[in-house]
Amino acid sequence: MVSTSFAKTLPPSELQPTKAITTKTPFVPAWAQATYIACSAIALVVPFYVAAAFDIDDVILPALPFFVLLMAVEALLLRAIRHPSKAARYTFDNVWENFSMGLAHLLLPYLLFHFVNFLPFWLTPTYLHKNYAIVQLDAANPWTFALGFLTCDLEFYFFHTLCHTMATLWPAHAQHHNSDTFNLSVSVRQSVAQALPSIFATMAAIPFALFMPPSIQLAHLGANSVYQFWIHTVLVRDLGWLEYIFSTPAAHRIHHDRRFHKNFGGVLIIWDRFFGTYLDERTANTMAQSQAEATTVLPNNSEVVDEVELFGAQHPPSGYWDAAFQLGEYRHWLRTLFAARTLKQFAYRLVASTGFATARARRQVKFPTDNSSRLRRPRRLTLLVLQVYLGIGLLLHTALAVLVMLVDLEGWTNERVSVYVVAGITIHGMFLDGMSVAIPLEALRCLVGLGVSLSGLWMVDATSIDGYVGHTMAAYNSYGLLVCAWHVMRRR
Numbered sequence: 001m002v003s004t005s006f007a008k009t010l011p012p013s014e015l016q017p018t019k020a021i022t023t024k025t026p027f028v029p030a031w032a033q034a035t036y037i038a039c040s041a042i043a044l045v046v047p048f049y050v051a052a053a054f055d056i057d058d059v060i061l062p063a064l065p066f067f068v069l070l071m072a073v074e075a076l077l078l079r080a081i082r083h084p085s086k087a088a089r090y091t092f093d094n095v096w097e098n099f100s101m102g103l104a105h106l107l108l109p110y111l112l113f114h115f116v117n118f119l120p121f122w123l124t125p126t127y128l129h130k131n132y133a134i135v136q137l138d139a140a141n142p143w144t145f146a147l148g149f150l151t152c153d154l155e156f157y158f159f160h161t162l163c164h165t166m167a168t169l170w171p172a173h174a175q176h177h178n179s180d181t182f183n184l185s186v187s188v189r190q191s192v193a194q195a196l197p198s199i200f201a202t203m204a205a206i207p208f209a210l211f212m213p214p215s216i217q218l219a220h221l222g223a224n225s226v227y228q229f230w231i232h233t234v235l236v237r238d239l240g241w242l243e244y245i246f247s248t249p250a251a252h253r254i255h256h257d258r259r260f261h262k263n264f265g266g267v268l269i270i271w272d273r274f275f276g277t278y279l280d281e282r283t284a285n286t287m288a289q290s291q292a293e294a295t296t297v298l299p300n301n302s303e304v305v306d307e308v309e310l311f312g313a314q315h316p317p318s319g320y321w322d323a324a325f326q327l328g329e330y331r332h333w334l335r336t337l338f339a340a341r342t343l344k345q346f347a348y349r350l351v352a353s354t355g356f357a358t359a360r361a362r363r364q365v366k367f368p369t370d371n372s373s374r375l376r377r378p379r380r381l382t383l384l385v386l387q388v389y390l391g392i393g394l395l396l397h398t399a400l401a402v403l404v405m406l407v408d409l410e411g412w413t414n415e416r417v418s419v420y421v422v423a424g425i426t427i428h429g430m431f432l433d434g435m436s437v438a439i440p441l442e443a444l445r446c447l448v449g450l451g452v453s454l455s456g457l458w459m460v461d462a463t464s465i466d467g468y469v470g471h472t473m474a475a476y477n478s479y480g481l482l483v484c485a486w487h488v489m490r491r492r
Contacts, residue, residue: 026084026234032077033236040230043070047226059222061405067229071184077235078183087181087311088234092387093432095185096394097323100425101175102188103401104324107418109195110404125209125217132210139213149267151208152220156266161277161359163194164261167337170353171329178313178329182256187232192326224266232256243280245270250281258312260284261355276360320429324422381432389483390428396476397421403469410466411456412473420449420473439484446480449473 047063056062075090083089121127137144163173172193179186205217228247236249243250247265251272255263262279265271272278318328333349340346381387400421404414412420423445430438453474461467 028083028235028237029081032081036074036077036233036235039070039073043067044226044230048223057218058405059219059226061402063226063229064402067184067188070230074184074233074235083234085234088183089181090183090185091181092391093320093381094179094181096390096428096432097320098179098185098189099394099398100323100429101192101326102190103397103421104192104326104425105190105195106401106405107421108192108324111415111418111422123206125205125214128206128209129212129214135211137211137213139215144213144216148212148216148220151212152217153224153265153267154271155205155208155217156221156224157264157271157275160264160266161275164264164355165353165359166356167333167349167351167353170355171333172326174313174329175326177256177258178317180312182232182234182253182311184229184232186256187229192324227267228252238281243269244273251278253311254279254281254284256311257284258310259358261359264359320432321426321435323429324425381434385483385486386431389480390431392476392479393424393428396472397424400469403465407465409469412452412466412469416452417469420445439487442480443484446477446484450477450481453477 043063043066047059047066050056050062051059054062071090078088078090137147139145160173163169172191175191175193176186176189179189205214208217231247231249231252233249234253238250239246239248242248245268247263247267247269251263251265251269254260260279262277263269263272264277269278313329315332318331322328337346337349340349381390400417403409404417408414409417427438427441427445430441450473453470456466456470
């Protein structure tokens, strides 16, 4: 984990490697770890009862409010114990980006599936299982459920490994990794491209559809995602013998270290141990101490790294404005691809990603270069008025995204809401990037949104969900126009 005493990122040219390294592991009191683990257990278990009680297929939706509550618990505990790592703290910019990428992960594929059918019906797990299953297992049998847990976790392990080792898959999965902080909000930071089941998830699900009922697969994959939420934290250190069986926070911190591509298991870590992709924190510390390049210092030789973990990707994201469409990693991949000097180098970069060399290597470690050792992107948005506006916008966008997943809206249709939220994520990201074009674009979005709200209110019942959505959107867009006008007057 990385700690820094400066607020803004220095240009890469001003960062120089040193020959020394400090590997301080912050102390976390036992009471703080126990409190976090107890709250995590509640947040992981209760959503399954809620999903069963209200007959909700996707357990992730009822889990969302518990995720937010657990984030609040983590933030309070980090403050209470005065955790020294700034890379673990919650900042407005990073939380906004993580949640916005999660919303885009839900809404953009929803829009795309209305226009393009990515997956032929004969490649869907349901069709394959119905027509070509080697065996027909009883979905109600407890042994089938247990076998489904193991196969789905193994399925996730193979798919996750491919995402880190294949050049065509890494640009999508890297969106989850290119945050330079590490806390629970990173778990909702998801890739838009990975939400396209025709390209990604089905690739790993097809072999298992030949014997495992698709309903069992979906249930366990959802549970797998819910479990992985709590391990994105620095509050829990070594869990003893559990480290040999389960994917734990300690194992997942190594997974998010930008120097390693290890520990790909979802719930169980036994797959990594069996296939040789496991690395524990103690071994990582030993390896890092032997590498002079592991520490970065400022020009005045003041040290800024106080732990061996360096969270994030090997190069910084393109900007907050790219939180919705997430094209920066693809641009980087294409630049490196066409910068190849030989045909062999071109072929390697076409197939292998950054994790190809380190996934199964036991002692090789690819350390970040000077150009990749940035700790924070600079904070350009310091105006409280705009922070409040973007914060309220994030809450509204989250509520609208959940509604799109659950109900069919009128007036403000699901498609209109999705376009409105995606446009808002992009424009609000421009605010965070300090781009002057953000004000006119946001004013235009608010004008269009206000027009749609007012024109649709007469069509719906004011006391219905659609009526509440229309009134809320009209109020927020009016508020947005006032904020834009205030900002223009302030600049004059």
